[in-house]
Amino acid sequence: MVLRLSERVQAVAFVAILIVAVAGLYAVVQALQPAAIQTLSVRHARLDVKGEGWSIRYEPVATTNNTAFGILQEASVAMGFSLTYVPYEIPQGVFVTGINGSMNGDGGRYWQYWVDGTYGIIAADHQGLRDGDVVQWTFSIPSGGG
Numbered sequence: 679m680v681l682r683l684s685e686r687v688q689a690v691a692f693v694a695i696l697i698v699a700v701a702g703l704y705a706v707v708q709a710l711q712p713a714a715i716q717t718l719s720v721r722h723a724r725l726d727v728k729g730e731g732w733s734i735r736y737e738p739v740a741t742t743n744n745t746a747f748g749i750l751q752e753a754s755v756a757m758g759f760s761l762t763y764v765p766y767e768i769p770q771g772v773f774v775t776g777i778n779g780s781m782n783g784d785g786g787r788y789w790q791y792w793v794d795g796t797y798g799i800i801a802a803d804h805q806g807l808r809d810g811d812v813v814q815w816t817f818s819i820p821s822g823g824g
Contacts, residue, residue, distance in 0.1 A: 720744040720807045725753050727815045729780045730787070734759060746791050746813045747772055747802035771801020780817045791815045 727734040736753035743752040754761035762776035774789045782788045791798040
């Protein structure tokens with residue numbers, strides 16, 4: 679003899695399982711979010727931006743904008759060049775879409791960044807800086823991160 683549940687009980691069980699699954703997925707996503715960068719003063723960091731036929735150099739003596747994105751944003755305000763980006767919630771972070779009028783996708787080129795020669799593998803606003811770091815943003819055709 680097989681016990682059959684009513685459609686109502688099946689629907690309630692399905693909804694309960696769905697709620698537990700969504701809550702579990704949400705908890706996992708929150709646990710995997712990058713840690714916030716603590717605001718610290720960084721001395722002698724340098725920013726180099728290389729576009730198609732132009733370049734920008736920014737060298738503050740000290741800054742509290744101690745991420746690869748923060749120093750870029752600071753430089754855009756201080757030097758008056760345009761900066762466009764998209765903030766994301768999952769995963770948290772910003773995606774730079776344009777610097778000084780050069781927009782992602784133009785000629786197959788995209789904005790990529792390096793810190794002290796190491797390709798950025800996390801969102802630029804989560805890449806912390808230390809004293810003397812060199813941040814380079816380059817508008818180029820992606821080559822697999824290196």
